[in-house]
Amino acid sequence: MFKTNEYFDGNVVSIAFKNQEGSATVGVMEIGEYEFGTSSTEYMTVISGSILAKLPGETEFKEYLPNQTFIVESNKKFQVKIAEQTAYLCFYK
Template sequence: MLEVNEYFDGKVKSIALQTETLPATVGVMSPGEYEFGTSQKEVMTVVSGALTIRFPGTEEWKTFKQGEQFELDANVKFGVKVEIETAYFCTYE
C-alpha cells in the first residue's frame, strides 16, 4: 500500500512504496534548505533538478544533478539545499 508523507509545511512530499527488493520513496522537494535524519542506509537518485548535500561530519556542500546518486549511512543527519523543484527516488537498506 502506498503511504504519502509530507514535511516542512508541505515543501517536501514523498510516496512510500515497496520495490521488488527494497522499501523506497519517490518524492519532490520545493526550493529551500532542509535538514533530514536517517534511520537506515539510504541511496538517493536525483530524477529531475538538483540536490546540494552537506554530508555528516563536513561543512562542504556537493551538488547532485539529474541521474546522479549518493549514499547516506544509517542514523546520521544531513543538510539539503534545493534551488529548483527537484524529484528524487530513494531506497532504504
C-alpha cells in the same frame, strides 16, 4: 498500498512503496533548505532538478544532478539546499 508523507509544511512530499529492490520513496522538494535524519542507510538519486547536499563528516555542500546518487548511513543527519523544484528516488537498506 502507497503511503504519502509530507514534511516541512508540505514543502517535501514523498510516496512510499516496496518492490523487489526493497523499501523506497519517490518525492519532490520545493525550493528551500532542509535537514533530514536517517533511521536506515539511504541511497538518494536525483531524478530531476538538483540537490546541494552536505553529508555527515563533510564541511561543504556538493551538487548532485539527475541520475547521480549519494548515500547517507543510518542514524545520521544531512542537509540539503534546493534551488529549483526537484524530484528524487530514495532506497532504504
